[in-house]
Structure formats: C-alpha cells, structure tokens
Amino acid sequence: MLRASEIKLPLDNATSLHHEPEVIKAALLKKLGIPASDLISMAIFKRGVDARKSHAILFVYTLDVEVKNEDKILAKFKKDPHVKVAPDTSYHFVAKAPEASKAPRPVIVGFGPAGIFAALILAQSGFKPIVLERGKSVRERTKDTWALWRKNVLNPESNVQFGEGGAGTFSDGKLYSQIKDPKHYGRKVLHEFVKAGAPEEILYVSHPHIGTFRLVGMVEEMRQNIIELGGEIRFQSRVDDIEIENGQVQGVVLQNGERIATNHLVLAVGHSARDTFEMIHKRGIYIDAKPFSIGFRIEHPQSLIDHARFGPNAQHPVLGAADYKLVHHAKNGRSVYSFCMCPGGTVVAAASEEGRVVTNGMSQYSRNERNANAGIVVGIDPEKDYPGDPLAGMEFQRKWEARAFELGGKNYQAPGQLIGDFINGKPSTEFGTVQPSYTPGVHLTDLSTALPEYAITAIREALPAFAKQIKGFDLPDGVLTGVETRTSSPIRIKRDDETLQSINTKGLYPTGEGAGYAGGILSAAVDGIKIAEAVALNISNVRI
Structure with missing residues (x-):
C-alpha cells in the first residue's frame, strides 16, 4: 500500500465533500505516471482545504493506493516525500485480561472523552471496568443544561461540565488536535466514533467535527458497547475520597458512603472538578499548578468570516462555514489567541458552581446559526499570576467567574460589550447589528473590570491587529461576552512517564484534560487509550 499526498484539485470541480472519484483518480494517475490498468484500489485518507488564495481555493488530497509494481513506483519517487509506503494505522491491543483473576476491577472516575475511551479499551480487552460518573446520563443531563439556558436554574452536579460525555458534548464536536500521535490512536478514536454513528467523513476531512446533537446519540451507543462487553457504568456517583495505604490506591468512597475496592484507579474527571482537585490535594497526591488562559467570547456575523476567508467563494456549499485561528503577541508581553472557534454556532452558559458565570462555544453539525464565535483569550502563568498554592489557579478562575456573575446582574446573565465600545473604553448601552446568542441573556456593561488589567490591555x-488578518474582525457592532475561564485545567496531576501512574501514588492513573494531559475531545480520548493500555499491562503483565 502506498500513500500519495499533495494531490491538488480546484474547488470548482468539487460536487460534495470531495471531488468525484474519477476526477481524483485522474489526478492520481497523472501524479504517479501510470496507466489506469496499474491502479488496483484508491481510498481518501485525508482531504484538506488550501484557502490561502480565496479566489483560487484548492482541495488537497492524501490517498492510500494499491498499485501494480509498487517497488518500481517507490524507486521512481524515492526523493519525493509525497509518495511513500503507507503506515499501518490500525489499532493493536497490547494486553488481554487474565482468564481467572481475583484482583478488584479497574475503576474509572469520569465519563468524558478520556473516561469513555479508557473504559472502551479496557472493556474490549476483557477487563470489565467500573465507571463512576458524578453527573447524569447524557439525555437527562441535557435537560438540566437547558434549565440553566432557559430558566436560569443551575444544577451543580449536572451541567455543561458534569455528566455523560463530558464538557465536549456541548461544544463544536471538533475532532482534531496538534498532538503527536505516532501510534495512530487518533484513528482508533475516529473509527469508534463512526461505528457509534458519526459521519464517515470524519475519517478524512482535515478539520472534522460532529456537533452536539450527534454526539449525544454516539455517547449512548458507546456506553451500550462498554456494558455489553462487561463494563459497568454508574451515574450520579460522585467520588468523595480515595483510599490510599503505603502509597498504593486501595479503593474509592462515594458520596453515599459506599466503598469500592480497586488497585487501578483512572482519574478522568475533566478540567472543572474543583472539589475533586481539593480532595486529591488533601490526600497528598502530587499536583502542580499549570498555565491556562482567560478571556471573552467574541461574536461576528458568520457571513463576515466567510467573506474574509473565502472571498468570492463564500457560502459555497462544499466549503461550509469558515473558521479562523489567530494569535497576537501584545506589547505587554502577553499572548492573545483565538480558542475553540465555533463557526455558525452559539455562545453557551457553562457554569458548574452557583454564583459564577462561565462561557463556552457550541455548534451543531450543520453550523448554520447566524453568528460565528470564538474565545479570545490571554495566556497566563502560575509563577507570575497565581504563585504559591497548587490550587491557586482554580481560585483565580473562581474570582473572575464571580465577578462576571456580579457584572451580569447576579442571575446567570453574562456581562457583554460591543467590540467598538470595548476598544474605546466606554460602556455599551444597546446592541447593534449583531445579536448575541448566549442564553440566559447578555447584560450590556463595561467589561474593563471583568478580567485583570493586563488581559484587558x-x-x-x-x-x-486581528482585523488585519480577518477583515472586519474589529466590527464595532460585534459582541464580547464574559468570561471564558475553562480553557484548560488549572492543575496537572503529575504522572510517571513510563508507567503513567501518579508519581507518588501507585495505582492512580490521571488522564485527560482534568489531569492536565489533553485539550479537546480527540487529545483527551487518545490519552484515555494510553492510560487504558498502561492499566491493562499492569494488571495482566502479559503482552499480546
């Protein structure tokens, strides 16, 4: 099998998510310089979009192909990195459960992307994990989330942050990251998502996404798969304590007092499990404060972003809604960048504690809402901005979330300001052409005290500066909504590089965003797979 990349075709010829197979085939044959009779098979591995010239947008394909005389082709292209042997991207299990074992079952705390894939891999390997999720099942959780969005009622145990599927369930469903993935765990994640109901296009488009509504059904399907393989999943089962003896995990204690014995505890609690962070710190489990970012959500008309990115090709049905990625290094030494950009989406209420306001972004698969939104956030650092206690970053987040609650009117409305007024330093009093999408609602005010002075500056x-890259980005009527504080975990639960266990607590396997080892659905799922493999090898001590 060969992999041929950088095969470029103009947008004009595209009729769906990609060009017709015969068009792609003709470009491939031309690239390889072979007759059609020498091509045995062809499959799209990746399809990207080159929009650097908006008037001449290209689709860029990477293809996996079978050909006659493969050695001859490789010799011909030995100096061309765009034609090479295709790597094996299939998943290989590293261990299987012993047939007769009296050891306690592995326990996974949290059922977001990291917890789901840790549980799935362990179940597929025969280890029958027990999953403890503090929130509710995904459909019950959705009802609680809508209660905040529509009725200003927050359930601290069931919300955007807590419950089946994790925080990523109420997001754009982005399935790409910049992590190094030499073992191709990401392909395993994508294939499992397709098996659970995701569109097959996520296997090859360069920036795949699913959207919230599809994610709900997929999460349910994966849960059922885990159960059928012998796993057990318990909702509304918050872990309030971890039992540790002589540096080894012995079990967990639930909020109802129930004790579950285990020597292999996967901690996949997400970036907002603040009470869990406090508990593990009290238990002496080693944690560090880590950097994260804070800022606002920004909203523009999606049409503005489409025209800025795609020019005359804006609204082309194959291209869909345009996105962007921006960064600026400010004079005061701070970096400002776009985060979790949601084309054709909405700004959502993402609080998990009473008396605080948190924003996030979400899109459906169609990405057809009127506004584009993204976090515009500023990087901050523990040593400079919240030194001392490992949990100081968490308190830093709480401070600004409480301030947003106050500025918004103390009813879970979010404080907001028009972009033009924010730049000019004057309060906003009425909306212009851009209507904010955040519910329970946006209270216009002055955001200059909603974040630290250095972040505002x-x-x-x-x-x-961003307007020089995206024309109209400083649109005076655009809306800023505060505050975005949950960009990533404020802590890292340090783990050993080889065993992936906590550096001072054997049997504890921190994973995902909450542990500080991921950022987003795909990277968290990949980290969950790594942890599952570490647990499986430790339990069985047998390699396949």
Missing part, C-alpha cells in the same frame, strides 16, 4: 490591542 492585551485584548484591546489584539482586536485591531
């Missing part, structure tokens, strides 16, 4: 400088 950096963002004010960045917005006009």
Whole structure:
C-alpha cells in the first residue's frame, strides 16, 4: 500500500465533500505516471482545504493506493516525500485480561472523552471496568443544561461540565488536535466514533467535527458497547475520597458512603472538578499548578468570516462555514489567541458552581446559526499570576467567574460589550447589528473590570491587529461576552512517564484534560487509550 499526498484539485470541480472519484483518480494517475490498468484500489485518507488564495481555493488530497509494481513506483519517487509506503494505522491491543483473576476491577472516575475511551479499551480487552460518573446520563443531563439556558436554574452536579460525555458534548464536536500521535490512536478514536454513528467523513476531512446533537446519540451507543462487553457504568456517583495505604490506591468512597475496592484507579474527571482537585490535594497526591488562559467570547456575523476567508467563494456549499485561528503577541508581553472557534454556532452558559458565570462555544453539525464565535483569550502563568498554592489557579478562575456573575446582574446573565465600545473604553448601552446568542441573556456593561488589567490591555490591542488578518474582525457592532475561564485545567496531576501512574501514588492513573494531559475531545480520548493500555499491562503483565 502506498500513500500519495499533495494531490491538488480546484474547488470548482468539487460536487460534495470531495471531488468525484474519477476526477481524483485522474489526478492520481497523472501524479504517479501510470496507466489506469496499474491502479488496483484508491481510498481518501485525508482531504484538506488550501484557502490561502480565496479566489483560487484548492482541495488537497492524501490517498492510500494499491498499485501494480509498487517497488518500481517507490524507486521512481524515492526523493519525493509525497509518495511513500503507507503506515499501518490500525489499532493493536497490547494486553488481554487474565482468564481467572481475583484482583478488584479497574475503576474509572469520569465519563468524558478520556473516561469513555479508557473504559472502551479496557472493556474490549476483557477487563470489565467500573465507571463512576458524578453527573447524569447524557439525555437527562441535557435537560438540566437547558434549565440553566432557559430558566436560569443551575444544577451543580449536572451541567455543561458534569455528566455523560463530558464538557465536549456541548461544544463544536471538533475532532482534531496538534498532538503527536505516532501510534495512530487518533484513528482508533475516529473509527469508534463512526461505528457509534458519526459521519464517515470524519475519517478524512482535515478539520472534522460532529456537533452536539450527534454526539449525544454516539455517547449512548458507546456506553451500550462498554456494558455489553462487561463494563459497568454508574451515574450520579460522585467520588468523595480515595483510599490510599503505603502509597498504593486501595479503593474509592462515594458520596453515599459506599466503598469500592480497586488497585487501578483512572482519574478522568475533566478540567472543572474543583472539589475533586481539593480532595486529591488533601490526600497528598502530587499536583502542580499549570498555565491556562482567560478571556471573552467574541461574536461576528458568520457571513463576515466567510467573506474574509473565502472571498468570492463564500457560502459555497462544499466549503461550509469558515473558521479562523489567530494569535497576537501584545506589547505587554502577553499572548492573545483565538480558542475553540465555533463557526455558525452559539455562545453557551457553562457554569458548574452557583454564583459564577462561565462561557463556552457550541455548534451543531450543520453550523448554520447566524453568528460565528470564538474565545479570545490571554495566556497566563502560575509563577507570575497565581504563585504559591497548587490550587491557586482554580481560585483565580473562581474570582473572575464571580465577578462576571456580579457584572451580569447576579442571575446567570453574562456581562457583554460591543467590540467598538470595548476598544474605546466606554460602556455599551444597546446592541447593534449583531445579536448575541448566549442564553440566559447578555447584560450590556463595561467589561474593563471583568478580567485583570493586563488581559484587558492585551485584548484591546489584539482586536485591531486581528482585523488585519480577518477583515472586519474589529466590527464595532460585534459582541464580547464574559468570561471564558475553562480553557484548560488549572492543575496537572503529575504522572510517571513510563508507567503513567501518579508519581507518588501507585495505582492512580490521571488522564485527560482534568489531569492536565489533553485539550479537546480527540487529545483527551487518545490519552484515555494510553492510560487504558498502561492499566491493562499492569494488571495482566502479559503482552499480546
């Protein structure tokens, strides 16, 4: 099998998510310089979009192909990195459960992307994990989430952050990351998602996404698969304590007092499990404060972003809604960047604690809402901004979330300001052409006290700078909504590089965003797979 990349075709010829197979085939044959009779098979491995020239947008394909005389082709292209042997991207299990074992079952705390894939791999390997999720099942959780969005009622145990599927369930469903993945765990994740109901296109488009509504059904399907393989999943089962003896995990204690014995505890709690962070710190499990970012959500008309990115090709049905990725290094030494950009989406209420306001972004698969939104956030650092206690970053987040609650009117409305007014330092009093999408609602005010002064200064400088890359980004009527604080975990639960266990607590396997080892659905799922393999090898001590 060969992999041929950088095969470029103009957008004009595309009729769906990609060009017709015969068109792609003709370009491939031309690239390889072979007759059609020498081509045995062809499959799209990756399809990207080159939009650097908006008037001449290209689709860029990577293809996996079978040909006659493969050695001859490789020799011909030995100096061309775009024709080479295709790597094996299939998943290989590293261990299987012993047939007769009296050891306690592995326990997974949390059922977001990391917890789901840790449980799935362990179940597929025969280890029958027990999953403890503090929130509710995904459909019950959705009802609680809508209660905040529509009725200003927050359930601290069931919300955007807590419950089956994790925080990523109420997001754009992005399935790409910049992690190094030499073992191709990401392909395993994508294939499992397709098996659970995701569209097959996620296997090859360069920036795949699913959307919230599809994610709900997929999560349910994966849960059922785990159960059928012998796993057990318990909802509304918050872990309040971890039992440790002589540096070894012995079990967990639930909020109802029930004790579950285990020597292999996977901690996949997500970036907002603040009470869990406090508990593990009290238990002496080693954690560090880590950097994260804070800022606002910004909203523009999606049409503005489409025209800025795609020019005359804006609204082309094959291209869909345009996205962007921006970064600016401010004069005060702070970096400002776009985060979790949601084309054709909405800004959502993402609080998990009473008396605090948190924003996030979400899109459906169609990405057809009127506004584009993204976090515009400023990088902050523990040593400079919240030194001392490992949990100081968590308290830093709480401070600004409480401030947003106050500025928004103390009813879970979010404080907001028009972009033009924010840049010019004056309060906003009425909306212009851009209507905010955040529910329970946006209360216009002055955001200059909603974040630290250095963050406000950096963002004010960045917005006009971003307009040089995305024309109209500093649109005076665009809306800023505060605050975005949950960009990543404020802590890292340090683990050993080889065993992936906590550096001072044997049997504890921190994973995913909450542990500080991932950022987003795909990277968290990949980390969950790594942890599952480490647990499986430790239990069985047998390699396949």
